[in-house]
Amino acid sequence: MSKDAKNVPALRFKGYSDAWEKRKLGEVLLERNSRSGAKQLLSVTIKQGVIKAEDSGRKDNSSSDLSNYKLVKVGDIPYNSMRMWQGASGYSYFEGIVSPAYTVLIPSTETDGLFLSYDIKRNKMLSVFQRHSQGLTSDTWNLKYPQLSSIHVRVPKKNEQIQIRQALTKLDALIAATQDKIDAFEQIKKAFLQHLFDQSWRFGEYSELWxxxxxxxxxxxxxxxxxxxxxxxxxxxxxxxxxxxxxxxxxxxxxxxxxxxxxxxxxxxxxxxxxxxxxxxxxxxxxxxxxxxxxxxxxxxxxxxxxxxxxxxxxxxxxxxxxxxxxxxxxxxxxxxxxxxxxxxxxxxxxxxxxPEESEQKKIGALLQNLETVMNQTQERLQKIRTIKDSLLKSLFV
Missing domain, CATH: 3.90.220.20 (DNA methylase specificity domains)
Known part of the structure; x- marks a missing residue:
């Protein structure tokens, strides 16, 4: 294998052939230490990335004095230093503040923030973050910016970064839309189970009491x-x-x-x-x-x-x-x-x-079975899309 072969991904968009550059994370992700208490509170999650704290479903245990909280601007990548090895980071679409225990990263001008946000959540990178985290047990592992900044990554030119993240964000949008369909089906199913069995919803030809x-x-x-x-x-x-x-x-x-x-x-x-x-x-x-x-x-x-x-x-x-x-x-x-x-x-x-009488029982059973069939097909489609995304995360990055 040639030296350059180690620095190119398995799958590339047409028109790109240059080897990716080896860079330290500290060269492509700077640290933001600005403080502000007058912004909305944000949460950094493993599955959802950066979300508004009010949408997290958790009780707000933060102190009333938020003046020491760290400022996050749109495009920043905040991360939980004690959970970075588990993927607790994300690209922020919001301006707000996070706990002072967190680290806030600013993508450099030659780096696409969304591209890097995908890169640092890959399993390969999470293993690296785990090795560089300090602490005796997993409950105390901590990856502060000085340690993170010394870790090496390989990055292409910005145009290729943008194409890669555009493909992944389209997949994420499709995943979100498909999950929304599943959630809607769940609500429909719940309503059917309630109203069909309490007889408040009936097929038009039936009126006999159960x-x-x-x-x-x-x-x-x-x-x-x-x-x-x-x-x-x-x-x-x-x-x-x-x-x-x-x-x-x-x-x-x-x-x-x-x-x-x-x-x-x-x-x-x-x-x-x-x-x-x-x-x-x-x-x-x-x-x-x-x-x-x-x-x-x-x-x-x-x-x-x-x-x-x-x-x-x-x-x-x-x-x-x-x-x-x-x-x-x-x-x-x-x-x-x-x-x-x-x-x-x-x-x-x-x-x-x-x-109810047998024919109504069969109609109710068939209706709910058809709904579940559509739900299962949608769930299978979601899993296939996620599998495609996982494959691209392995193939589009070095």
Whole structure:
């Protein structure tokens, strides 16, 4: 490999061939030490970069005297010196002030600030910042400007810097717009789950009142055990992903595949519920088996199936709403730990459920499933865009 080959990125825009220059960060990023207490307070985050403190969702613990706070101008790059190795930096689109514990950087005239803001958040640079941070433990690691300024980077001419950051900012705008769509879909789904199940929203052709049932009247508990050890695929119930294969979810098989005779057999459209719930995070949601195959679940789970009165997809979305959580919290038994409780099978079966006629159940289920399909497709698109960005961050920089 030639000497110059180490100083050029793997991917370049047409028209550029010069090797990138090796520079110290102190040559391309100067320090701003101006103080001001009469500006809006800013926060520097790992994921969002520089944001207004009022938008951070955190309580303002700053002192009333902000006169010693550091001034940040539009185009500056402030960073948290104790979290620089984690990526707590960003290009500022706002004028404001930050804690005096932070460092504020000013891009030099021959340097594009947005270009550098992307460069210093790359994993490769974060590893360098970690090595140069001072302190005995990760809680005390600190990267002040004198140490940062001595770190070397490679930079192209400013025109190439601008083209690189333009490509990345367009991707960021696309990521933000796609995330906004997902957030909007979440709100729509939440509204549907509330108003469809409290009957305030109805399909026009339906007016009959829904009938009241107990869960145990419209479902039957699955008691079939894997006594012959016929089924060897173990499922688990993930709060985020639903019923999934245990080995792929945990990257290992937790159950003893050679002896699953005491496990429940779970078939397609069966429901699984973990009766042990956390007050801090509900880890035991009811999930329908949509894997199109039969497997087994630990006997710690409660497995049941819908009877003819309840359409499985309708019942699935009932359990994605809020009403059943209220029932659980009102009827659960607190154990030795105050943050956890369990609910007995007989109590679970007494949960009230209202059902419309079968055709309305199917329409509600289909509507919500179609919405979730669009949401999942949008989420997949977002992940692909992020993957493209990660790849460009590796290929467009040295």
């Amino acid at each position: 009938t009241s049932h107990l869960l145990g009247e419209i479902t039957s508990k699955v008691t079939e055990k894997n006594t012959e050890n016929l089924y060897h695929e173990t499922f688990t119930n993930s709060a985020k992903y639903g019923i999934v294969e245990q080995q792929s979810f945990f990257d290992k098989l937790i159950s003893n595949e050679a002896n699953l005779t005491n496990y429940y057999v779970v078939r397609e459209n069966d429901f699984v519920y973990n009766p042990r719930i956390s007050n801090l995070a509900p880890v035991g949601p009811v999930r329908r088996n949509k894997l199109n195959r039969t497997g087994v679940m630990s006997p710690l789970y409660y497995v049941f199936k819908a009877t003819n009165a309840a359409y499985p997809m309708f019942l699935e979305y009932f359990f994605k709403g809020e009403s059943w959580y209220r029932f659980m919290y009102l009827n659960g038994d607190t154990g030795a730990r105050s943050d956890r409780f369990a609910i007995k099978d007989k109590v679970f079966e007494q949960m009230p459920v209202k059902l």
